Amino acid sequence: EIVLTQSPDFQSVTPKEKVTITCRASQSIGSSLHWFQQKPDQSPKLLIKYASQSISGVPSRFSGSGSGTDFTLTINSLEAEDAAAYYCHQSRSFPLTFGGGTRVEIK
Amino acid sequence: QVQLVESGGGVVQPGRSLRLSCAASGLSFSSSGMHWVRQRQAPGKGLEWVAFISFDGRGENYADSVKGRFTISRDNSKNTLYLQMNSLRPEDTAVYYCTKQDKDSWGQGTLVIVSS
Numbered sequence: 001e002i003v004l005t006q007s008p009d010f011q012s013v014t015p016k017e018k019v020t021i022t023c024r025a026s027q028s029i030g031s032s033l034h035w036f037q038q039k040p041d042q043s044p045k046l047l048i049k050y051a052s053q054s055i056s057g058v059p060s061r062f063s064g065s066g067s068g069t070d071f072t073l074t075i076n077s078l079e080a081e082d083a084a085a086y087y088c089h090q091s092r093s094f095p096l097t098f099g100g101g102t103r104v105e106i107k
Numbered sequence: 108q109v110q111l112v113e114s115g116g117g118v119v120q121p122g123r124s125l126r127l128s129c130a131a132s133g134l135s136f137s138s139s140g141m142h143w144v145r146q147r148q149a150p151g152k153g154l155e156w157v158a159f160i161s162f163d164g165r166g167e168n169y170a171d172s173v174k175g176r177f178t179i180s181r182d183n184s185k186n187t188l189y190l191q192m193n194s195l196r197p198e199d200t201a202v203y204y205c206t207k208q209d210k211d212s213w214g215q216g217t218l219v220i221v222s223s
Contacts, residue, residue, distance in 0.1 A: 001171075034210065036154070043204060043213040044144075044154060055211065087154055089210070094168040096142075096156040 002026055004088050006099035014107045019075040021102045023088035028068045032092035035064055035073045039084045047086075048073065080106050109133040109212040111205050116217030119195055129188040129205030129214055137183040138162050140208035143190050145201035146216075157203070158190065173199075195221045 003026040013019050023033065031051040036044040046055050048064035051071055061076040075082055083106045088099040115127040129141070143157040158179040159168045167179055178191040188205050202216040 036210075038154075043215055044206075044210075045213075046209075046211045049209070049211075085153075089154070089156075094159070095170050096159070096168075098154040098156065101153040 001095055002029060002090050002093060002097055004090055004097055004099035006086075006088055006102050008102060009100065010103045010105070012105045012107050013078050015080055016077050019078050019082075019104060021073040021075075021086055021088075021104075023066075023071040023073070023099050025069045025071070025090060029090045029092035031067050032090055033064075033066065033071045034089045034091065035062075036087045036089060037082075037084045038087065044087065075104075078104075078106070082106070109207070111207075111212060111214035113203060113205055113214040113217035116203065116219045118220045118222060120223050121196060121221055123195055124191070124193045125195060125219060127190040127192065127203055127205075127217055127219070129190075131186045131188065131205075134207065134212070136181075136186040140166075141179075141181065141188045142206050142208070142210065143179060143188075144204045144206055144213075145199075146204070147198075147201045148218075155201070159208075160188070162208075192219070195219075197221050 005024045033051045035048040037047050038044045047062050052064045063074050065072050086102045110132045112130045119125050140161050142159045160179045164181050176194045180189045200221050202218050204216045206213045
């Protein structure tokens with residue numbers, strides 16, 4: 001099983017700040033890494049697919065990078081509506097796995 | 108637009124069974140693999156992939172935690188995905204989501220509580 005380790009677990013950020021969340025895979029997964037946002041009492045929402053591909057309708061302040069074992073989700077100029085949990089997810093091989101999540105709080 | 112609506116959740120005793128359904132609309136259901144993903148309800152609990160079924164139902168994959176107890180299936184004539192859950196355990200308590208193969212659309216989830 002491929003283990004995804006996210007960091008940090010929690011981040012408290014001021015609006016307009018830049019947020020960086022990392023995800024490390026226990027073995028190489030190429031670019032088969034995706035990022036989700038989940039707000040309280042809502043279903044997860046796909047933000048970035050295949051490490052860096054943007055999703056229609058997702059604000060351009062969200063971007064992803066990385067390949068192999070190390071990946072990054074960046075939120076440029078954080079907005080209040082970005083308060084949420086963020087998860088990475090690998091689709092390289094079964095069983096599919098998710099990272100433990102990063103909760104972003106707005107100061 | 109794509110709509111996925113889960114149903115069938117509820118309170119069930121340990122060891123009993125439950126079947127979840129996911130009704131799909133707005134997509135070519137018979138062309139899309141489908142997943143079940145769950146989220147336990149303790150604060151801060153993350154997402155856990157449960158099972159996947161191929162577009163034609165011929166291929167299935169399961170998380171080790173549910174293998175041998177849960178069965179994913181689909182009826183393409185009814186645009187419906189299922190999850191048969193047997194021998195339920197308290198640790199299966201969670202919100203269960205269905206999602207398309209690419210995970211760009213999710214249902215609202217259905218809550219399963221396993222408790223005596």
